Structures are given as C-alpha cells and as structure tokens.
Amino acid sequence: MEVSKILTYCNENRLAVCPQGGNTSIVGGSVPVLDEIVVSTELMNQIVSLDDVSGVLVCEAGCILEDLDNKLSKLDLMMPLDLGAKGSCHIGGNVSTNAGGLRLLRYGNLHGNILGLEVVKANGEILDLLSMLKKDNTGYHLKHLFIGSEGTLGFVTKVAVQCPTKPKTQNLAFLGLETYENVLETFKAGKGCLSEILSAIEVIDNESMDVVREHLNLRSPIGEYPFYLLIETSGSRDEHDQEKLNSFVEMALAKRFILNGTVVTEPSKFKVSFKSSEKRYLEHQRKIPETFKREGYVFCYDFTLPLQNYYKLVHEMRQYMGSQARRVFGFGHLGDGNLHLQISIKEFNPDILDYIEPHIFNRVKEMKGSISSEHGIGFLKAKYLSMIKDPNAVRLMQSLKASLDPNGILNPYKIFRS
Amino acid sequence: MEVSKILTYCNENRLAVCPQGGNTSIVGGSVPVLDEIVVSTELMNQIVSLDDVSGVLVCEAGCILEDLDNKLSKLDLMMPLDLGAKGSCHIGGNVSTNAGGLRLLRYGNLHGNILGLEVVKANGEILDLLSMLKKDNTGYHLKHLFIGSEGTLGFVTKVAVQCPTKPKTQNLAFLGLETYENVLETFKAGKGCLSEILSAIEVIDNESMDVVREHLNLRSPIGEYPFYLLIETSGSRDEHDQEKLNSFVEMALAKRFILNGTVVTEPSKFKVSFKSSEKRYLEHQRKIPETFKREGYVFCYDFTLPLQNYYKLVHEMRQYMGSQARRVFGFGHLGDGNLHLQISIKEFNPDILDYIEPHIFNRVKEMKGSISSEHGIGFLKAKYLSMIKDPNAVRLMQSLKASLDPNGILNPYKIFRS
Structure with missing residues (x-):
C-alpha cells in the first residue's frame, strides 16, 4: 500500500511527515511546521463496505464526513458525529483528533463509536485493527x-464506524433564564424529562446574544434574559417528542427554573424561521473568527469544565479583563461541559495576549477543566502540555511516541514541543 | 498509596502480582496461575464523588457494580453497564476487562463511558488520568x-464514570419467527421503529428454548417457532413506548417478518409473570454452567460475529458435531452481534474438546468474528492470541507490555502465554 511505502522510505531517510486530511484544524495540527512532507488522505476516498442491517461502515481515511453522512442518510443511518467543518474534514482526521462536535451528547465520542482502524506505523508496518465488531475483547x-x-x-488509513439510526424528527425549545443556577436546575430536569430524546443542550449568555444581535441581525424570539438555553430533541415520533418537550417546558415554567420559553410544535413558518435561526446560531458558533470580524480581534477558547465551574470562569475573566476587553462572553455545549469562551478586543495586541495566557489555562487547570475540549493540542498548545498534565502521564506519552516512532518522523512539533 | 507501595516492592523484588476484583472471570483472568501474590481491590470500596447534575461518579476500584447502581438509582441515574455478576464484580475489574453486558446496545462500551482512571504502574508509579470531563483532547x-x-x-485504583439517566419504564415484546433471514429483517425494522427506546434485542433458537423448557420449566408464551426474539424498550414515558412497540409488532406481523408476537402493554399479572420469565431467561443466560448441569457437560462459547454469519456458525457446528453432541444451540445479544454458542455432550470427554477446538476458533476467525466477545483472553484463551490476531498487532501488544511492565510482574500468563 502506498502510505506504507512512503512512510518506509521517509523513516529510512529520516524525513519528517505531516499527515493531512481536510486541513480544518484550528490548532495547527495538520500543517507542516518546518520542512515536513505533507502526506494527504485526499485520494483515499472510497467506501469499502456498508451494512445497512448492523449499521457498520468501513471506509478509507480520506472520505469527507458530509459525503459519508449523505450516503448513510439514504439507508436511514447517520454518522455518529457532526461538526462545522463536515463539508471538508476527512474521517481519518476526525479519528486522529478524536473530533467531538454536535452529536456527542447523544451518541458519545469516537472511542465508543469507532469499531476498528487500519493504521500505518512510522516504519511502514501496516497494523490491521480493522474489526467490524461491537464487542471484541481479545488482547489490548x-x-x-x-x-x-x-x-x-x-x-x-481505514476506519470502521458503528452508525446509529437517523432520527426521523427534531424539535427545539428556546428558554430564557435568570441565573446560572437556573441553567443547572433546568439542565438536570431536562435530562430527567427528555432522557432518550435529548440531543443537545446549548447555553448562550446575554453578552453572546448581543454579538449575534449586532453582527447576524438575529433577535431572541422570547425577549432579553441573562441566559438562554437551546434544547434539541431527536426521535422517531414527532407527536411523542413534542408532547415530552411541551410538558417539560410547562414544568420548568411552573417551578420557576425558567422565565420564558417557546417550543416548536407545528411545522409552520415560525418553525422554519426558528430552525434557520438555530442553524445560523450554530454556524456562528462554528465560524467564530469570520463572524466576529466586526467585533475586532477575538481570542477564542475551547474548554471543558465541570458544570459547577463552567460559568464561573466567564465571570472571573470578565472581572480580570476589566476595560481591556470589549466583551467577554461564553456559550457552548452545556450538555458536554464544553465552553466556548471568547474575549474580544479592539485590535490584536501581544501584551493583552500575555495578560490572558497562560493565566487562563492555569485557572482552567485549577478548576479541573481541560484546555482543549474538542480541538486537540496541535502545534499551538504544545507548550502547555507539561503545565496541564500529570508528569507521569507526560512521560508515558513520550515513551509511547519513542517506541512507536523512534525517529520522530510523524507530525513533529505537534502535541510535544520537541 | 498502598497499591503503589506493594507494586514498588514487588517490582524491585521481581515478585509476580495477580490483581483481583470480584473474581468473576470465566477465562481465569483473576486467579493466580503459579505463585503470584493476589492483590485484591476489596477494601478499596469508597465513592469519591457523585455529581447528580452531570452524572459523573468517581469511585475506588473495589466498589461492587450493584452497590453503585443502587446508590445511583436514588438520584435517577444508573451505571452504563449491567451484567450477571453485578452482585459481586468490582468496577475495577469491569474496566480492566472492558466488560460488556446487557446495556451495551443502548449505552455503548466502557471506552465511551469511562471518563478517567487512576492507575498504578508495575513500578509503583501512580498515573493520574482521573479526568471527570466528557471532552478532553489534550495529549494521548x-x-x-x-x-x-x-x-x-x-x-x-480509581474510576470516573459518566452515568446516564435511569429510564422510567421498560416494555417487552416476545416474537416468534420462521427463519434467520426474518430475524435480520425484524432487527432492521426494529432499529428503525424503536430507535431511541430500543434497549435490547436478544435472539433465542428453538433448541435453546428446549433446554429452557426442560430445565427451567418455562414455556414460550406464543407457541413453538424456529427462532424467538425478545425486544426490550426503555424510556421516559410508558404510553409513548407502548404505542411505538405495538405499532412495530403490528407492522412486523403485516409484513410477515414475524409469525406471532406478544407485547406487554398493561401492568397486569401477565406482565409480572412475563417479566419474571424474562428475568429467569436472562439469569439462565448468565448462569449457564449451573442451569445446564442436567444437560450433561456444556461447552460454552462467547463469540461476536458479523450478523450475516451469526447463525451460520450454529448451523455449521450442528452439522460438524453430528451425533457427538446432545445439542448445539445458540442465543445471545443479537443487537451487539454477540452469540452464546453452546454444545452439550453427555459427559466431558477430552477427545471431543480437541475435535471442537481450535476448529471452532478458526471458523470464527474466518467469519471475521471475535473468539472473546465479552470475557477477555485471560489464561484460558491465551494460547489462541497469535492465531487470531494480526502478527504486527501482537508485536505491538508485546512491546507495550515490555515497556510498561519490563519485569513482567503484572498478571503473568494472562493474554500472552509467556
């Protein structure tokens, strides 16, 4: 196989290699740093097999996520992951970065959904780990x-994925809340009432809504509140899901967990406009750098935090930044503890960067969070690895690297600085 | 910490150690082979933390699975796994063996549900991998x-688990089918109709039902058929789930996928007796060796197979055994491709064992299956590892073992023969 030949040659000649999929990394994980040879998965784009009974898909690493999802859709299946870059990202890159995305709350992460892999080691050796089985406890x-x-x-080079049944219907509730405590109460109640149909719980603070209002000309359909929750359900029977969602919102209103709420119960014009707002909201979340251009320069962070500390960090950073920032705002996948914290300033200024980092990473660590929720370490965060990880764990990582890639030819300067 | 001190001492003095949890392994994974020192997790039985909003449980490795499930139940949460040995197995052992069990179809495997671990290496070094976050992409x-x-x-030594919301209601359908092709058609249709509430699809062949009839005095509630399917749903609204299950069974009857079927739609006496039958069926599935004593000697296999080969193996083995076997029968977690294939003979005979093995493992390999679905390799299957695995993968396993445990003190003779 070609990748094996290329890596064998590069390994023998000590040539560094940068594996590249759709090149959608935001931490510089898929771009060469110095003189690495880029080996792209672009031509490895064939589906090997697809079983519509078991839902097992086997494909080459260069298949584009959205193409796979479209093919599966015809068989009432779908990929267990979805993300903003789906139109260009490759499944091999998704696996290599353990991509998270929008379906994680419901379908779990790739460690649970990937059944098998074919991998070429640095020395060109092909590892056949391409199991297509859900249960296989034979060896490491x-x-x-x-x-x-x-x-x-x-x-x-190849991936086997367990694909879930595609839901037939989706419904949304948009809620206005007074405090972050209410957000947590509503989250807990929502998990109880919506349980198996819950597919996303997104939180948006009012400062984020201001940005959306200003730059995307979108308005909250329920008036202004300090916090908003967007709750999405996915299921197989529309009337059942609507009934569950309506009674949940009624209960949350009655208990004063929420101050206001609207549910999409009819396939009306409202639904279309609301759904498209939601879509635009999600797009804005995905394409922050472009959308926020008019905001000045925006520092975008992707953290995971335990729920009790989730919004504390936004509060704290708002105080810490004071008048140095135009705005400090936070939104994200509350259901996964994933916070997109944004700090906008008039224009880029390295002093402000030094003021923010590494302070913010330290605080995340102290709050038992993760400084990279979905996007990996790549090149840009490599210098913080030893700061945030247990030293014994870092040593084990280094020894795995040394053992699997003794000449260090695979994606150098990524994850580890040297 | 004590485990660290014990391992440090054992490593320095080249003393072999056998880690032991609830000692419920059926492949000899948790028993010493020669003179290993047994280090038990029994006294490490404390819950460290439990967050009822996020559903994150952190506990010590010696906690008993059922105890954890009972504690979680009071908070409307549950463990993402359930298995026959839950009353005695330890969570540390579940993790170390990647235990599967009854909830896997719905909640996925432990690679997806375990958030973090604390692990002591062979040299006594403590690895703090105890993340409590659903998304954490920082390093390996x-x-x-x-x-x-x-x-x-x-x-x-410690485990962090993501615990799902406990379902409020469960419903069952028991179906009679003519052929294995019908079984697959029904399986596919069930995934489509029941989607988010589907929690188990178990298949039972008529020969298995004969055994149940003879030894447990249980009768099929719907008459005799070549195959039976037991479909379980779990959800948050009983009336919704019943409606879905009823219309699924009606559809399957109308399409002639199934010949007969009964659904539990009322909390009546019938339900109680049916549920307890189901429970007894599951128990029988779990406690095969005891239950089948009167069957003579039973060879019990735990395979995963691609669905198109799932029942082919039973057919084949029935022919292969001919009159040497009393019965060859198969049942299992169809939803996971997990087959419990059983061969009963009058009394144990080593010639018959040699006739069956390794032939049966070879066939499983040729059919792209796994010879150990849930139970691991342990001591008993170690000799087959090199037969069933890619040699490059076995070499990588060996090099990981050598690098993490250079003196080979941890659970020797398990997985690898030497």
Whole structure:
C-alpha cells in the first residue's frame, strides 16, 4: 500500500511527515511546521463496505464526513458525529483528533463509536485493527492509541464506524433564564424529562446574544434574559417528542427554573424561521473568527469544565479583563461541559495576549477543566502540555511516541514541543 | 498509596502480582496461575464523588457494580453497564476487562463511558488520568491502554464514570419467527421503529428454548417457532413506548417478518409473570454452567460475529458435531452481534474438546468474528492470541507490555502465554 511505502522510505531517510486530511484544524495540527512532507488522505476516498442491517461502515481515511453522512442518510443511518467543518474534514482526521462536535451528547465520542482502524506505523508496518465488531475483547485495544493522538503515533488509513439510526424528527425549545443556577436546575430536569430524546443542550449568555444581535441581525424570539438555553430533541415520533418537550417546558415554567420559553410544535413558518435561526446560531458558533470580524480581534477558547465551574470562569475573566476587553462572553455545549469562551478586543495586541495566557489555562487547570475540549493540542498548545498534565502521564506519552516512532518522523512539533 | 507501595516492592523484588476484583472471570483472568501474590481491590470500596447534575461518579476500584447502581438509582441515574455478576464484580475489574453486558446496545462500551482512571504502574508509579470531563483532547488518551488489558499493563485504583439517566419504564415484546433471514429483517425494522427506546434485542433458537423448557420449566408464551426474539424498550414515558412497540409488532406481523408476537402493554399479572420469565431467561443466560448441569457437560462459547454469519456458525457446528453432541444451540445479544454458542455432550470427554477446538476458533476467525466477545483472553484463551490476531498487532501488544511492565510482574500468563 502506498502510505506504507512512503512512510518506509521517509523513516529510512529520516524525513519528517505531516499527515493531512481536510486541513480544518484550528490548532495547527495538520500543517507542516518546518520542512515536513505533507502526506494527504485526499485520494483515499472510497467506501469499502456498508451494512445497512448492523449499521457498520468501513471506509478509507480520506472520505469527507458530509459525503459519508449523505450516503448513510439514504439507508436511514447517520454518522455518529457532526461538526462545522463536515463539508471538508476527512474521517481519518476526525479519528486522529478524536473530533467531538454536535452529536456527542447523544451518541458519545469516537472511542465508543469507532469499531476498528487500519493504521500505518512510522516504519511502514501496516497494523490491521480493522474489526467490524461491537464487542471484541481479545488482547489490548490498540485502536485507541491512534484515536486522538493527532497523527503522531501512526497514519490512519481505514476506519470502521458503528452508525446509529437517523432520527426521523427534531424539535427545539428556546428558554430564557435568570441565573446560572437556573441553567443547572433546568439542565438536570431536562435530562430527567427528555432522557432518550435529548440531543443537545446549548447555553448562550446575554453578552453572546448581543454579538449575534449586532453582527447576524438575529433577535431572541422570547425577549432579553441573562441566559438562554437551546434544547434539541431527536426521535422517531414527532407527536411523542413534542408532547415530552411541551410538558417539560410547562414544568420548568411552573417551578420557576425558567422565565420564558417557546417550543416548536407545528411545522409552520415560525418553525422554519426558528430552525434557520438555530442553524445560523450554530454556524456562528462554528465560524467564530469570520463572524466576529466586526467585533475586532477575538481570542477564542475551547474548554471543558465541570458544570459547577463552567460559568464561573466567564465571570472571573470578565472581572480580570476589566476595560481591556470589549466583551467577554461564553456559550457552548452545556450538555458536554464544553465552553466556548471568547474575549474580544479592539485590535490584536501581544501584551493583552500575555495578560490572558497562560493565566487562563492555569485557572482552567485549577478548576479541573481541560484546555482543549474538542480541538486537540496541535502545534499551538504544545507548550502547555507539561503545565496541564500529570508528569507521569507526560512521560508515558513520550515513551509511547519513542517506541512507536523512534525517529520522530510523524507530525513533529505537534502535541510535544520537541 | 498502598497499591503503589506493594507494586514498588514487588517490582524491585521481581515478585509476580495477580490483581483481583470480584473474581468473576470465566477465562481465569483473576486467579493466580503459579505463585503470584493476589492483590485484591476489596477494601478499596469508597465513592469519591457523585455529581447528580452531570452524572459523573468517581469511585475506588473495589466498589461492587450493584452497590453503585443502587446508590445511583436514588438520584435517577444508573451505571452504563449491567451484567450477571453485578452482585459481586468490582468496577475495577469491569474496566480492566472492558466488560460488556446487557446495556451495551443502548449505552455503548466502557471506552465511551469511562471518563478517567487512576492507575498504578508495575513500578509503583501512580498515573493520574482521573479526568471527570466528557471532552478532553489534550495529549494521548492513555486511559484506554488500561481498559480491557486485563490487569497486565497497570492496576486500576480509581474510576470516573459518566452515568446516564435511569429510564422510567421498560416494555417487552416476545416474537416468534420462521427463519434467520426474518430475524435480520425484524432487527432492521426494529432499529428503525424503536430507535431511541430500543434497549435490547436478544435472539433465542428453538433448541435453546428446549433446554429452557426442560430445565427451567418455562414455556414460550406464543407457541413453538424456529427462532424467538425478545425486544426490550426503555424510556421516559410508558404510553409513548407502548404505542411505538405495538405499532412495530403490528407492522412486523403485516409484513410477515414475524409469525406471532406478544407485547406487554398493561401492568397486569401477565406482565409480572412475563417479566419474571424474562428475568429467569436472562439469569439462565448468565448462569449457564449451573442451569445446564442436567444437560450433561456444556461447552460454552462467547463469540461476536458479523450478523450475516451469526447463525451460520450454529448451523455449521450442528452439522460438524453430528451425533457427538446432545445439542448445539445458540442465543445471545443479537443487537451487539454477540452469540452464546453452546454444545452439550453427555459427559466431558477430552477427545471431543480437541475435535471442537481450535476448529471452532478458526471458523470464527474466518467469519471475521471475535473468539472473546465479552470475557477477555485471560489464561484460558491465551494460547489462541497469535492465531487470531494480526502478527504486527501482537508485536505491538508485546512491546507495550515490555515497556510498561519490563519485569513482567503484572498478571503473568494472562493474554500472552509467556
């Protein structure tokens, strides 16, 4: 196989390689730093097999996520992950970065959904870990070494994925809340009432809504509140899901967890406009840098935090920044503890960057959070690895790297600085 | 910490250690082979923290699965796994063996549900991988090295688990079918109709039902058929789930996928007796060796197979055994491709064992299945590892073992023969 030949040659000649999929990384994980040879998955774009009974898809690493989802859709199946870059990102890159995205709350992460992998090691050796089975407890579960290791331990060439049934219907509720405590109460009640149909719980603070209002000309359909929750359900029977969602919102209003709320119960014009707002809201969340251009310069962070500390960090950073920031705002996938914290300033200023970092990463660490929720370490965050991780864990990572790629040819300067 | 001190001492003095949890392994994974020192998790039985909003549980490795489930139940949460040995198995052992069980179809495997681990390495070094976050993409995902490696790479001492919302209601359908093709058609249709509420699809062949009839005095509530399916739904609204299940069974009857079917729609006496039958059926599935005593000697296999080959193996083995076997029968978690294939003979006979093995493992391999679906390799299947695995993968396993446990003190003779 070609990748094996390329890596064998590069390894023998000590040539560094940068594996590249759709090149959608925002931490510089898929771009060469110095003189690495870019090996792209672009031509590895074939579906190997697709079983519509078991829902098992086997494909090459260069398949584009959205193409796979479209093909599966015809069989009432779907990919267990969805993300903003789906139109260009490759499944091999998704696996290598353990991509999270919008379906994680409901369908879990890739460590749970990837059944098998074919991987080429740095020395060109092909590892056949391409199991298509949901249960296989025979020996070490090696595939996980390559899920989320950002192409530094091996080159993923084929992927077997367990694909869930595509939901037939989606419904939305948009809620206005007074405090972050109310947000947590509503979250807990929502998990109880909506349970199996809950597919997303997104939180938006009023400052984020201001940005949306100003730059996307979108208005909250329910008036202004300090916090908003967008709750999405996905299921197989529209009338059942609507009934559940309506009674949940009624209960939350009665208990004063929420101050206002609207549910989409009819396939009306309102639904269309509301859904498209939601879509635009999600797009804005995905394409922050472009959308926020008029905001000045925006520092965008992607953290996971325990729920009790989730919004505390936004409050704290707002105070810490004072008048140095135009705005400090936060929104994100509350259901996964994933916070997109944004700090906008008039124009880029390295002093402000130094003021923010590493302070903010330290605070995340102290709050038992993660400084990279979905996007990996890549090149840009490599210098913080030793700050945030247990030193014994870092040593084990380094020894795995040394053992699997002794010449260090695979994606150098990523994850580890040297 | 004590485990660290014990391992440090044992490592320095080259003393072999057998980590032991509830000692419920059926492949000899948790018993010493020669003179290993048994280190038990029994006294490590404390809950460290439990957050009823996020559903994150952190506990010590010696907590008993059922105890955890009972504690969670009071908060409307549950463990993402359930298995026959829940009354005695320890969560540390579940993690070390990547235990599957009854909830896997719905909630996925432990690689998806375990958020973090604390692990002691062979040299006594403590690895703090105890993340409590659903999304954390910072460096290699080391915890997966210890999930399913059967205590040979490290000693799991603490576990963080993502716990799902406990369903409020369960419903059952019991279906009679003519052919295995009908079984697959029904399975596919069930995934489509029941989607988010589907929690188990179990298949039972008529030969298995004969055994149940003879030894447990249970009768099929719908008459005799070549195949039976037991479909379980779990959800948050009883009337919604019943409606979905009823219309699914009506549709399957109308399309002639099934010949007969009964659904539990009322909390009546029937339900109680049916549920207890189901429970007894599940118990019989769990406690095969005892239940089948009167059957003579029973060879019990735990395979995963691609669905198109799932029942082919039973047919084939029935022919292969001919009159040498009393019965060859198969049942299992169809939803996960997990087949419990049983061969009963009058009394144990080593010639028959040699006739069956390794032939049966070879066939499973040729059919792209797994010879150990849920139970691991342990001691008993170690000799087959090189037969069933890619040689490059076995070499990588061995090099991981050598690097993490250079003196080979952790659970020797397990997974690898030497």
